[in-house]
Amino acid sequence: MSFPVVIHHNPDCGTSRNVLAIIRAVGYEPVVIDYLAEGWTRPQLLGLFAAAGLTPQQALRVARSPAEELGLTAPGISDDQLLDAMVAHPILVNRPIVCTPKGVRLCRPSETVLDLLDRLPAGPLAKEDGEVIIDREGHRLV
Numbered sequence: 001m002s003f004p005v006v007i008h009h010n011p012d013c014g015t016s017r018n019v020l021a022i023i024r025a026v027g028y029e030p031v032v033i034d035y036l037a038e039g040w041t042r043p044q045l046l047g048l049f050a051a052a053g054l055t056p057q058q059a060l061r062v063a064r065s066p067a068e069e070l071g072l073t074a075p076g077i078s079d080d081q082l083l084d085a086m087v088a089h090p091i092l093v094n095r096p097i098v099c100t101p102k103g104v105r106l107c108r109p110s111e112t113v114l115d116l117l118d119r120l121p122a123g124p125l126a127k128e129d130g131e132v133i134i135d136r137e138g139h140r141l142v
Contacts, residue, residue, distance in 0.1 A: 003118050005030035008048070008097040016096040018110035018127045023098070025121035030098075035090050042083055048097055051104035056082035059106060061094040111142045 005028045010016045023030050049059055056079045060067055067073055072085055072092070086092045098107050100116040107113040111133045114120060123134035133142050 003028065003101060005117075006033065006099040007031070008033045008035045008093075008095060010034070010036055010091075010095050013095055014128050015108055015110045019096045019098060019107045019113045021128075022110065022113050022121060022125065022133075023117070025125055026117050026119060027121075028117075035093065035095070039090050040087050040093060042087055045083055045086055045093070048099075048104060051099070052097065052106055054106060055079065056086065059094050060086075061092055065089075065091050067092055109142075111140075114140060 005023055007016075007020055007023065007030050009020055009032050011034065020030070020032065045056070049056060057077075060072060060082060062068065062073060066089060070085055070089070071077070072082060082092075094106055094108065096107050098105055098113050098116055102116045102118070105112055105116055107116075110127060114133075120138055120140060121134055123138045124132055124136045125134035126132045131142075133140065135141055
């Protein structure tokens with residue numbers, strides 16, 4: 001693959017599905033890692049977060065996750081505590097995280113993946129909610 005793309009994906013997440021659709025619209029068939037099924041390792045998370053310029057706190061998914069009930073949103077929670085929780089409960093990691101030769105990013109909102117690709121998909125292209133992100137002429141709108 002001349003331009004490798006890896007997506008850490010949750011198929012139940014609309015944003016993650018949008019990102020995967022954008023990648024495929026460009027013509028790539030990425031390596032798709034269903035991180036809920038595969039899980040995370042601490043070194044993997046440390047590497048991804050470092051490459052994306054994220055702290056564990058910034059990568060923590062609070063909405064629709066057990067973060068609050070596990071006490072992970074309380075003041076004073078350490079990065080080590082967050083990483084341990086993320087390994088134990090993969091859903092705690094915000095998604096999708098995409099890796100390409102252009103970098104690594106947490107792609108929220110989904111159109112941020114466009115910055116990691118070497119070209120734009122043909123237009124028009126819209127997200128699941130109908131928001132158009134690439135017009136008929138192939139210009140990026142967001």
